[in-house]
Amino acid sequence: MLQSNTSLTFVVRRRAPELIAPIAPTPRELKPLSDIDDQEGLRYHVPGIHFYHRDPKMGNRNPASVIREALAKVLVFYYPFAGRLKEGSARKLMVDCTGEGVLFIEAEAEVTLNEFGEPLHPTFPCLEELIYDVPGSGGIIDSPLLLIQVTHLLCGGFIVASRLNHTMSDAHGFRQFMTALGEMARGAQVPSILPVWQRELLFARDPPHVTFAHREYEEGTNNITTTGMDEMTEKSFFFGPTEVASIRRLVPQNLKSCSTFEVLAACLWRCRTIALKPNLEEEMRFMFPFDARAKFNPPLPIGYYGNCIVLTSAISTARDLAQKPLSHALELVTNAKSIVTEKYVKSTTDLMVIKGRPNFNHARSYCISNLTKFGFDETDFGWGKAAYGGPATGGLNIIPGVVSYCMRSKKHKGESGIMVPICLSSRAMDKFIEELNNMLILDNE
Numbered sequence: 001m002l003q004s005n006t007s008l009t010f011v012v013r014r015r016a017p018e019l020i021a022p023i024a025p026t027p028r029e030l031k032p033l034s035d036i037d038d039q040e041g042l043r044y045h046v047p048g049i050h051f052y053h054r055d056p057k058m059g060n061r062n063p064a065s066v067i068r069e070a071l072a073k074v075l076v077f078y079y080p081f082a083g084r085l086k087e088g089s090a091r092k093l094m095v096d097c098t099g100e101g102v103l104f105i106e107a108e109a110e111v112t113l114n115e116f117g118e119p120l121h122p123t124f125p126c127l128e129e130l131i132y133d134v135p136g137s138g139g140i141i142d143s144p145l146l147l148i149q150v151t152h153l154l155c156g157g158f159i160v161a162s163r164l165n166h167t168m169s170d171a172h173g174f175r176q177f178m179t180a181l182g183e184m185a186r187g188a189q190v191p192s193i194l195p196v197w198q199r200e201l202l203f204a205r206d207p208p209h210v211t212f213a214h215r216e217y218e219e220g221t222n223n224i225t226t227t228g229m230d231e232m233t234e235k236s237f238f239f240g241p242t243e244v245a246s247i248r249r250l251v252p253q254n255l256k257s258c259s260t261f262e263v264l265a266a267c268l269w270r271c272r273t274i275a276l277k278p279n280l281e282e283e284m285r286f287m288f289p290f291d292a293r294a295k296f297n298p299p300l301p302i303g304y305y306g307n308c309i310v311l312t313s314a315i316s317t318a319r320d321l322a323q324k325p326l327s328h329a330l331e332l333v334t335n336a337k338s339i340v341t342e343k344y345v346k347s348t349t350d351l352m353v354i355k356g357r358p359n360f361n362h363a364r365s366y367c368i369s370n371l372t373k374f375g376f377d378e379t380d381f382g383w384g385k386a387a388y389g390g391p392a393t394g395g396l397n398i399i400p401g402v403v404s405y406c407m408r409s410k411k412h413k414g415e416s417g418i419m420v421p422i423c424l425s426s427r428a429m430d431k432f433i434e435e436l437n438n439m440l441i442l443d444n445e
Helices: 062-078 173-183 240-248 261-275 317-323 326-338 344-352 426-440
Strands: 013-014 018-020 030-032 045-052 084-088 093-094 102-109 146-151 160-166 232-241 284-293 309-318 366-371 388-389 403-410 416-425
Touching: 013 403, 045 426, 062 146, 062 160, 062 173, 062 388, 146 344, 232 240, 232 426, 240 261, 240 426, 261 284, 261 317, 261 326, 261 366, 261 403, 261 416, 284 317, 309 317, 309 326, 309 344, 309 426, 317 326, 317 344, 416 426
Parallel strands: 102 146, 284 366, 366 403
Antiparallel strands: 013 102, 018 102, 030 093, 045 160, 045 388, 084 093, 146 160, 232 416, 284 309, 403 416
């Protein structure tokens, strides 16, 4: 288990927030989002964060000034980000490309990068100071679609924090935008990958017709009925080669080809269910967002930066999860993953239209978003790769206890692996750690 330096406190001084508009004229038009983009479950702001060390080669260059100028340039290509969302009939979201700009804040903090601890991982201290919630900016409609705050540190390093309206992009799309922003900061005139809008590729069919069950969106109470969900705590767990091998020893021969994410997902779903102590006859649901870009024939265009994630789910009774071997949960996870095809994506888009863009049902649910392949830490503004790049929280800000991220990380002495922040009540967390250690055959660190 990784320990965060959550007791760290420091003072942040901010300049007045400003709107950064495209440096050149951009089209004034109304651009509808896709029927994957504008579902209820994506109508929130996603916080991200990048930490950078001081680089002597950059001399006295001000990273905030560099990124501010690059932002004005990259918005010429990604001009919808400078607009504002409107809602039409049947709750259809569209971008009014007004060119008003994205929010930008320059700040300085009386803290060094080393004080955040090693390795860097959520939850980060004083996060509300590093991503300042500008009054009136947090809405979905008629609000800035992106906020970026650059905070200078005492050591000469800096932090780039962001807050993205999720309806505009998924992790793949935002990684593409941040890469382009870094390229502009390093002197490029044009992004290496040009952005592609074409949200009509993920419009519902006419007429829409649902061809899969999509139990992740089934109607029912969204109250969290598992026990002890008050007084939440969040801890980050590291899975290096040793930990992954310990879990894989429980995997039968016919499932040995399963991915590391699938094995970890099954393990965490099982341990979490046991820790929550639900009624054993209750159905527990595991969901994960699946990037379906490659499932299309032909594939979606390179440069498409809209959401192309669909939810798929595995369902089991709590009794079977707790009492059957890990292979039970693992088979359910792999089967849920295998169901995603182009037809499944089209069925999801049609469901959104038919059912009024519903949220997913998070009662007795657990969702892990796999971010291990996106390389947010590779974003380079001229000071090299980030010491950490990725989510600013472990999911606590979305639906406490329901959503987690799975991300690349390093442990002591640079050991590479995967880190997963888990959010549970204190009592459930103790039981979760006990169950996980039983599976790992490792002493709790």
